[in-house]
Amino acid sequence: MRITIPVAKVLAALLAEPGVERYGLDLMRMTGLPSGTLYPVLHRLRAAGWLAADWEAIDPVAAGRPARRYYRLTAVGVAQARRALADLRAAIPDGRPSWGGAEPTGAPAW
Structure with missing residues (x-):
């Protein structure tokens, strides 16, 4: 999988x-x-x-909103995400990728 900045942001947020x-x-x-x-x-x-x-699993009428779709990393995803972000850090000279702004809220510190 190609690890773009948006992919890295999502992985970092999920790994938090x-x-x-x-x-x-x-x-x-x-x-x-x-x-x-x-x-x-x-x-x-x-x-x-x-x-x-x-x-x-909700009744949208009773809840007054549509059901949400919840996402979580699989066991494989956790291992691959950690590896991908470690590889990304290793490829950056100072070990801190530039997100083009603030780091994702709740994401682990680089």
């Missing part, structure tokens, strides 16, 4: 708490990515087997 399920808006806030960038990244990660996704 690997056992926690996140929904799209939550990930958009954590990464600063717009939905048009985030959802294709999530789709690529799912296709690669790095990410699992499940719909929230």
Whole structure:
């Protein structure tokens, strides 16, 4: 998988708490990515087997909102994400990639 800056942001956000399920808006806030960038990244990660996704089990009428789709890294995804971000850090001269702005909220410190 090609690790672009948006992919790295999503992986870093998910690795901040690997056992926690996140929904799209939550990930958009954590990464600063717009939905048009985030959802294709999530789709690529799912296709690669790095990410699992499940719909929230609610009654949308009773809840007053649509069901959310929750995403979490698979065991393979956790290992691959850690490796990919470590490789990315190793490729950057000072070990700190430039995100083009603030680091994702909730993401681990580089």
